[in-house]
Amino acid sequence: MYIHRMSKKYSIAEARSNLPAIVDQAEAGLEIELTRRGKPVAVVVSLREFERQRDEGRRFSDAYKRFLKKYSLKEVGLEEDFVRSVREKGAGRGVSL
Numbered sequence: 001m002y003i004h005r006m007s008k009k010y011s012i013a014e015a016r017s018n019l020p021a022i023v024d025q026a027e028a029g030l031e032i033e034l035t036r037r038g039k040p041v042a043v044v045v046s047l048r049e050f051e052r053q054r055d056e057g058r059r060f061s062d063a064y065k066r067f068l069k070k071y072s073l074k075e076v077g078l079e080e081d082f083v084r085s086v087r088e089k090g091a092g093r094g095v096s097l
Contacts, residue, residue, distance in 0.1 A: 009033045012041075 007030035008022075015022055015034050022032050022044055032044040045053075073080055 007031050009035060011038075012036050 008025060010018060010022060010032060012034060026032055026044045026046045029046060029049070031049075033040050034042040034044065073082070
């Protein structure tokens with residue numbers, strides 16, 4: 001299992017006096033953890049990393065539409081109606097509330 005660790009840690013008090021250096025480090029690709037009373041409370045990352053992580057949460061349908069604008073299904077070796085052939089047609093599983 002992969003465990004990711006922050007590159008650098010600062011207390012909130014340290015961060016106040018080191019903000020320019022923290023921003024420089026984040027721009028350089030480091031992830032900066034901010035702590036309050038020894039407990040992690042926030043992370044400073046570059047704008048590029050923030051946007052990358054935000055984009056990971058996009059819906060599949062949005063990604064699929066972007067893909068179709070860029071590539072034709074024929075170009076990647078798929079039939080136009082391939083989705084209908086793999087889509088589950090059942091009512092789904094039962095749920096009790």
